Amino acid sequence: GDSVTQMEGPVTLSEEAFLTINCTYTATGYPSLFWYVQYPGEGLQLLLKATKADDKGSNKGFEATYRKETTSFHLEKGSVQVSDSAVYFCALSEEGSTNAGKSTFGDGTTLTVKP
Amino acid sequence: DTGVSQDPRHKITKRGQNVTFRCDPISEHNRLYWYRQTLGQGPEFLTYFQNEAQLEKSRLLSDRFSAERPKGSFSTLEIQRTEQGDSAMYLCASIPIRYNEQFFGPGTRLTVL
Numbered sequence: 001g002d003s004v005t006q007m008e009g010p011v012t013l014s015e016e017a018f019l020t021i022n023c024t025y026t027a028t029g030y031p032s033l034f035w036y037v038q039y040p041g042e043g044l045q046l047l048l049k050a051t052k053a054d055d056k057g058s059n060k061g062f063e064a065t066y067r068k069e070t071t072s073f074h075l076e077k078g079s080v081q082v083s084d085s086a087v088y089f090c091a092l093s094e095e096g097s098t099n100a101g102k103s104t105f106g107d108g109t110t111l112t113v114k115p
Numbered sequence: 116d117t118g119v120s121q122d123p124r125h126k127i128t129k130r131g132q133n134v135t136f137r138c139d140p141i142s143e144h145n146r147l148y149w150y151r152q153t154l155g156q157g158p159e160f161l162t163y164f165q166n167e168a169q170l171e172k173s174r175l176l177s178d179r180f181s182a183e184r185p186k187g188s189f190s191t192l193e194i195q196r197t198e199q200g201d202s203a204m205y206l207c208a209s210i211p212i213r214y215n216e217q218f219f220g221p222g223t224r225l226t227v228l
Contacts, residue, residue, distance in 0.1 A: 004157075032215050043206055043219040044158070045117070051215075089157050093215045101215045102148055102171070103208075105157030 002027045006090050006106035013113050019077040021109045023064075023090035026071065031092035033057075033066050033073040034103070038087045047075075047088070080113045087111070117141075119220035121207050127226045128197055135193045136223045140209030147190050148217065149182060151175065152204040164190060197227045 007022040025031065032051045036044040048057030053068035062077045073090060090106040118141040128134050140147050145166050150158035161180070162172045166187035176182075179197075184190040194201055204224050208217040 034216070036219075043117070043119075043121075043221040044208075045219070046216055049216060091157070093217070101146060101210055101217075102160045102163055103150075103158070103217055104160070107155065107157050 002031070002092060002094065002104040004090050004092055004104055004106040006088075006109050008109070010110040010112060013080055013111070015082055015113055015115050016079045017113075019075070019080045019084075019111070021075040021088055021090075021111070023073045023075065023106060024071050025073065025090070025092050027092055027094060029094050031094045033064070034091045034093065035062070035064055035073070035075050036089040036091060036105075038089065038108070040086075044089065080111070082113045082115055085111055085113045117218040117220065119207060119209055119218050121205075121220040121223050123223055124221060125224050125226075127228065129228050130199060131196055133193065133195045134197055134225065135191055136205055136225075138190045138192070138207030138209075138220055140189070140207070141211075141218060142188075144209035144211045144218070145187065146210045146212070147184055148208045148210075149190070149192050150206040150208065152206055152222070153202075158206055161192075194225075197225075199227045201225060202227045 034049045035047040037047045048059040050057040050066035056065045087108045091103045093103045120139045122137045147164045149161040152158040164184040179195045204222045206222045207220045
């Protein structure tokens, strides 16, 4: 079955530091890949997505590139802010008769940014 | 705010009681998903509806769990005879047809004492 593996956390950075959160996946077909962010006590918000190989998703300074050859979708940001402190989830979704768009998530990586 | 609402946001119950949660998806979204998220883990798929039809159920969904989506609009998730292991955040998500970006509600946090 499908699976997503994220780098273990928590990750603690100083403000303006460079962020990388690793994500690799296994899937039977050609999934779409997502990063979601979850703030304390809230649901998941889509941060960015990529639907095919070599696509780059970007939003709010975050970027991730769909690498089919390495089955990876690493999240990066050049300069983090305190407000980026949250839990980040990598996920995949496959469209097909058996999967029907449901998502498979990694276990999440907690990011804390200190001033 | 994604436009998906869930009610209640928090529920505390005693073991053995029944609880029911409600999800109101975005009105034009015909697919609706329920997930369960326990502390320190990512959401796990429970069940999925396309319009009013429940098309898939995870093996995580024991016979104490039941979900409905009458008329293809809002959905309810009921847990009978709750157990402490049912304590989790229950998330609802919806998407329109031929689309795979899920819009999540804020979740219902269940605590079973």
